[in-house]
Amino acid sequence: MSDTIASDIERSITTRLGLASRVGLGLILAATLAACSGTTASSAPASEPAPASGAATGACADADALKTAVADLKAIDLTSVGTDGLTAAVDKVKAAGATLKSSAGSEVSADVTALEDALTALGTAVGQVGQGEIGAAVEPIRTAVAGVETATTTLVTTVQTASC
Numbered sequence: 001m002s003d004t005i006a007s008d009i010e011r012s013i014t015t016r017l018g019l020a021s022r023v024g025l026g027l028i029l030a031a032t033l034a035a036c037s038g039t040t041a042s043s044a045p046a047s048e049p050a051p052a053s054g055a056a057t058g059a060c061a062d063a064d065a066l067k068t069a070v071a072d073l074k075a076i077d078l079t080s081v082g083t084d085g086l087t088a089a090v091d092k093v094k095a096a097g098a099t100l101k102s103s104a105g106s107e108v109s110a111d112v113t114a115l116e117d118a119l120t121a122l123g124t125a126v127g128q129v130g131q132g133e134i135g136a137a138v139e140p141i142r143t144a145v146a147g148v149e150t151a152t153t154t155l156v157t158t159v160q161t162a163s164c
Helices: 002-035 054-074 078-127 135-163
Strands: none
Touching (some): 054 078, 054 135, 078 135
């Protein structure tokens, strides 16, 4: 009989602990959601930034798209994707750069020209790859990709400073 009482007490404690754990977890979850809801009280109203114009918003989004395209280009493994994969990634960077050039306007023309020059140098490096022989061209391609990254960083910084 004492075994039955002990097991009943153990079940009761386990049930209560399980319930307490679930209640505690629920309270923690509720507190976390409340903290992440984005509304905070303050004694002074926060000043809202002026909404960006449509062109500025487009240029900011296009700058982000260019950064993403360059990050994708940098992440390529030449030995697995070959020149076709590299060319496709370069084409995405060129397209993103052209879109940004259109949305940002003449204020970034010098930076766009620098990016176009870097992409031309990259195209030249890729063109030096023989029939499936990427090995010798890896270093010139890396150097050219670094040039594209530098030109992109400058261009994106100019756009973000002026428009975002």
